[in-house]
Amino acid sequence: MSDDDFLRVADVSKWYGDEQVLEDVSFEMDRGDVTVLIGPSGSGKSTMLRCVNRLAEAQEGSILLDGEEVLSPDLDVDDLRREVGMVFQGFNLFAHLSARGNVALGPRRVLGLSDADAGERAEEQLDRVGLADQLDSYPAELSGGQKQRVGIARALAMEPKLMLFDEPTSALDPELIGEVLEVMHGLVDEGMTMLVVTHEMSFAREVADEVVFLDEGRVVERGPPDQLFERPDEERTGRFLERIASHD
Amino acid sequence: MASATRPTTVRERVAESDRSVGRLLLVAAGALFWGWLVVSWVNRWVGGVLVPVGQPLVPPGAVEATLAGVPGLAAYAADAAFVVELTPEFARGTWLTVVITAVSLGLGFVIAVPLAVTRVYGRVSAWVSLAYTELLRGTPLLAQLFVLYYGLNLASYVPGALSGVFARNVVWVAILGFTLNGAAYQAEYIRGALESVEEGQITAGRAIGLSKLETIYYVVLPQGLRYAIPSWTNEFVYLIKYSSLAAFITVPELYYRADQIASETFRYTLIFVLTGVMYLALVLTASKVMARVEGAVAIPGLGAERGE
Amino acid sequence: MSVAGTLALAAAESLGAVASESAVGAAPAFIGEAADWEFVFRNADYLGVGALLTIGLTVASILLGFLVGFPAGAVEVYGDGSLKRAVSVAGVVLRGTPIVVILIVMYFVVGVPQINLGVASVSSAVTAGILGLGLRSAAYQSQIFRAALSSVDAGQLEAGRSIGLSRFEAVRHVVVPQALRRSLPGFQNEFTIVLKDTSIVFAIGLAELLTRGYDLFSEQTTAVLEVILFISAIYFVLTFTTNRALDRLGDRYAIPEGESA
Ligand SMILES: Nc1ncnc2c1ncn2[C@@H]1O[C@H](COP(=O)(O)OP(=O)(O)OP(=O)(O)O)[C@@H](O)[C@H]1O
Numbered sequence: 120m121s122d123d124d125f126l127r128v129a130d131v132s133k134w135y136g137d138e139q140v141l142e143d144v145s146f147e148m149d150r151g152d153v154t155v156l157i158g159p160s161g162s163g164k165s166t167m168l169r170c171v172n173r174l175a176e177a178q179e180g181s182i183l184l185d186g187e188e189v190l191s192p193d194l195d196v197d198d199l200r201r202e203v204g205m206v207f208q209g210f211n212l213f214a215h216l217s218a219r220g221n222v223a224l225g226p227r228r229v230l231g232l233s234d235a236d237a238g239e240r241a242e243e244q245l246d247r248v249g250l251a252d253q254l255d256s257y258p259a260e261l262s263g264g265q266k267q268r269v270g271i272a273r274a275l276a277m278e279p280k281l282m283l284f285d286e287p288t289s290a291l292d293p294e295l296i297g298e299v300l301e302v303m304h305g306l307v308d309e310g311m312t313m314l315v316v317t318h319e320m321s322f323a324r325e326v327a328d329e330v331v332f333l334d335e336g337r338v339v340e341r342g343p344p345d346q347l348f349e350r351p352d353e354e355r356t357g358r359f360l361e362r363i364a365s366h367d
Numbered sequence: 368m369a370s371a372t373r374p375t376t377v378r379e380r381v382a383e384s385d386r387s388v389g390r391l392l393l394v395a396a397g398a399l400f401w402g403w404l405v406v407s408w409v410n411r412w413v414g415g416v417l418v419p420v421g422q423p424l425v426p427p428g429a430v431e432a433t434l435a436g437v438p439g440l441a442a443y444a445a446d447a448a449f450v451v452e453l454t455p456e457f458a459r460g461t462w463l464t465v466v467i468t469a470v471s472l473g474l475g476f477v478i479a480v481p482l483a484v485t486r487v488y489g490r491v492s493a494w495v496s497l498a499y500t501e502l503l504r505g506t507p508l509l510a511q512l513f514v515l516y517y518g519l520n521l522a523s524y525v526p527g528a529l530s531g532v533f534a535r536n537v538v539w540v541a542i543l544g545f546t547l548n549g550a551a552y553q554a555e556y557i558r559g560a561l562e563s564v565e566e567g568q569i570t571a572g573r574a575i576g577l578s579k580l581e582t583i584y585y586v587v588l589p590q591g592l593r594y595a596i597p598s599w600t601n602e603f604v605y606l607i608k609y610s611s612l613a614a615f616i617t618v619p620e621l622y623y624r625a626d627q628i629a630s631e632t633f634r635y636t637l638i639f640v641l642t643g644v645m646y647l648a649l650v651l652t653a654s655k656v657m658a659r660v661e662g663a664v665a666i667p668g669l670g671a672e673r674g675e
Numbered sequence: 676m677s678v679a680g681t682l683a684l685a686a687a688e689s690l691g692a693v694a695s696e697s698a699v700g701a702a703p704a705f706i707g708e709a710a711d712w713e714f715v716f717r718n719a720d721y722l723g724v725g726a727l728l729t730i731g732l733t734v735a736s737i738l739l740g741f742l743v744g745f746p747a748g749a750v751e752v753y754g755d756g757s758l759k760r761a762v763s764v765a766g767v768v769l770r771g772t773p774i775v776v777i778l779i780v781m782y783f784v785v786g787v788p789q790i791n792l793g794v795a796s797v798s799s800a801v802t803a804g805i806l807g808l809g810l811r812s813a814a815y816q817s818q819i820f821r822a823a824l825s826s827v828d829a830g831q832l833e834a835g836r837s838i839g840l841s842r843f844e845a846v847r848h849v850v851v852p853q854a855l856r857r858s859l860p861g862f863q864n865e866f867t868i869v870l871k872d873t874s875i876v877f878a879i880g881l882a883e884l885l886t887r888g889y890d891l892f893s894e895q896t897t898a899v900l901e902v903i904l905f906i907s908a909i910y911f912v913l914t915f916t917t918n919r920a921l922d923r924l925g926d927r928y929a930i931p932e933g934e935s936a
Pocket residue numbers: 135140158159160161162163164165166167
């Protein structure tokens with residue numbers, strides 16, 4: 120635990136009403152790291168992710184991003200979200216905007232770029248995710264894999280320093296998962312810092328620097344993928360991994 | 368589709384051509400109706416270049432003479448001439464009906480959007496908005512007009528800048544009444560549409576750093592307002608029809624003028640049926656135009672698919 | 676036949692003139708004049724009878740609207756040929772014409788006679804009112820039922836046929852019960868529209884709530900606002916209770932899961 124961690128989540132707890140959904144969650148990431156969060160449904164993975172960009176409010180603990188306290192009440196959450204991109208399980212593309220419009224909205228309205236510059240940036244980002252030929256398509260006209268790639272481009276267009284992925288491939292048909300993972304692989308190669316919730320164990324194995332296993336809001340175990348997948352310390356981790364594997 | 372290649376039966380083809388003839392007739396009638404209205408209005412504004420103000424565009428005598436010569440139509444010649452004689456009055460009344468409707472609809476919309484937004488996203492203001500819409504939707508429009516006109520006597524308080532725009536200041540009272548009432552109905556439609564925009568759209572807007580208001584403005588409203596177009600068309604049609612109630616606070620719009628003519632000439636049947644036809648033409652035009660608008664702003668996957 | 680329609684307008688004219696003249700002279704009396712409220716409450720009985728008439732008119736019109744509108748909706752979904760076309764054209768005309776025009780046409784043009792029931796007689800204004808409001812409501816109710824009938828999944832009809840019901844029986848026993856429940860929200864809306872629009876029979880001089888209010892404040896012009904606010908409150912209570920009652924009905928007969936269609 121060094122002082123120059125890029126992201127340091129320390130003892131974060133969160134309640135929805137009386138129900139505690141996160142309990143003293145801690146982990147750290149360096150710049151350029153890929154951390155994968157795994158765990159059973161309802162274990163708090165999405166909530167943890169959303170605490171990082173304040174879509175959910177943690178009641179206790181600390182989240183330091185690049186030395187700044189994310190949970191501070193004085194922090195401008197819009198500034199924070201400008202620097203932290205998020206990709207959703209259900210895509211959440213703006214239904215009334217074309218692919219270009221989806222990607223350009225943030226640069227135009229949040230970063231204050233001109234229409235032309237925002238459009239240009241959108242085209243670059245869509246090109247980056249392999250959608251240069253779908254600039255004018257509306258979400259309803261895209262396949263799931265294409266939608267998710269637009270979602271990624273939309274987040275990238277803000278030039279974030281951290282990307283959050285919440286089960287980006289869970290809503291996709293099996294044959295469409297590959298194209299999204301490919302884009303994510305590309306980001307890893309470019310050195311993007313990524314915090315990813317996913318059930319794609321092979322992806323985690325290949326790119327993760329650390330895997331964090333959450334259960335019932337607690338970190339049960341964390342470590343490099345080889346160790347966690349091959350020789351888990353905890354029985355619960357092993358059982359969870361077996362169940363996931365049997366589904367593949 | 369297999370059905371596309373299925374040979375059509377004779378009966379279907381007849382029905383098809385029937386329909387296209389019907390459509391053609393309807394378009395022709397519409398063109399005639401609006402042509403007559405626009406020419407009459409322009410003639411009045413420019414001080415009667417075509418025909419003296421107050422005179423029909425074609426002389427009633429000529430119409431009567433022409434029809435009298437046509438076997439089968441001769442019996443209707445006198446009636447036709449009578450109708451032609453009334454056209455200037457009808458055109459004048461219709462102008463006011465159109466203006467009142469358009470202005471009230473526009474102003475009502477301006478009030479309705481914030482009403483709907485506060486209703487969905489506000490706290491205390493949500494209750495204020497709810498109270499307003501419930502009160503205005505829960506009482507008759509005619510009673511509301513009476514409150515403004517007889518109760519508050521607003522016709523004598525029309526601000527200087529507005530008075531004189533219309534021949535009678537009471538027109539403003541009617542516009543105020545329809546605006547306040549229409550805003551309540553429009554707000555309900557827009558609220559429903561806003562609520563049908565998915566939660567994830569807002570989350571995504573917030574996630575790229577838009578503020579709550581910005582998210583509503585750039586993400587929710589563009590979608591919600593498109594969803595609202597069909598019900599908004601209803602509101603448009605509703606206003607055209609209910610603008611006739613302005614007659615009861617002495618606004619000389621279409622119904623008022625028809626009623627006056629009827630009581631002078633005692634030809635109730637003819638005149639009120641004709642008035643009905645006039646309103647029907649306005650209403651049909653409005654729905655056709657709105658269908659066009661809906662098509663023009665349609666976005667794949669938005670709105671259209673909800674209709675199935 | 677009297678010239679009630681024009682009478683209403685002429686009266687409006689003269690009263691309006693009185694109102695604006697008095698305003699020019701003296702500042703208008705605002706709400707809260709004790710004498711004016713006393714005037715309202717003294718005439719509460721008179722207005723109460725008007726409210727009963729309003730309710731009666733609403734119920735009769737809704738019933739007529741249902742009796743005509745439901746079959747009309749069914750014809751629009753299941754019928755074909757000229758019957759279907761006639762029904763839909765009649766619907767377009769009735770929905771595209773202001774209710775005040777429909778009422779006045781009923782009153783003058785159709786020339787509804789006075790109906791003698793032996794014990795009581797129904798004036799021609801009442802008959803015209805019920806016919807006008809009822810048929811217009813039928814045109815709207817037909818749309819509600821049309822939408823509800825066609826929203827029932829086609830598989831339901833097939834399932835009905837598959838257990839040996841005739842087409843008519845399948846519609847009658849399978850589709851209609853589901854459609855009726857689904858049409859409740861639209862029906863609720865229609866009910867309050869008719870209730871509020873009964874006020875427009877003012878045009879044919881029928882002495883329901885609004886007309887009686889009008890007669891009262893023409894009599895004592897200082898009490899205009901008090902009288903209108905009072906009758907507005909009655910209308911509001913009527914629409915509000917109707918809505919809540921129909922909400923209850925909706926909850927009671929809701930089909931589980933059926934809502935999200
Ligand atoms: N807005 C909310 N209000 C109340 N409870 C919530 C809310 N969001 C999540 N929860 C609860 O918090 C717990 C953790 O939810 P979370 O969505 O973080 O789980 P998850 O690990 O992402 O699950 P999944 O794999 O199903 O996405 C669950 O018990 C859930 O019911």
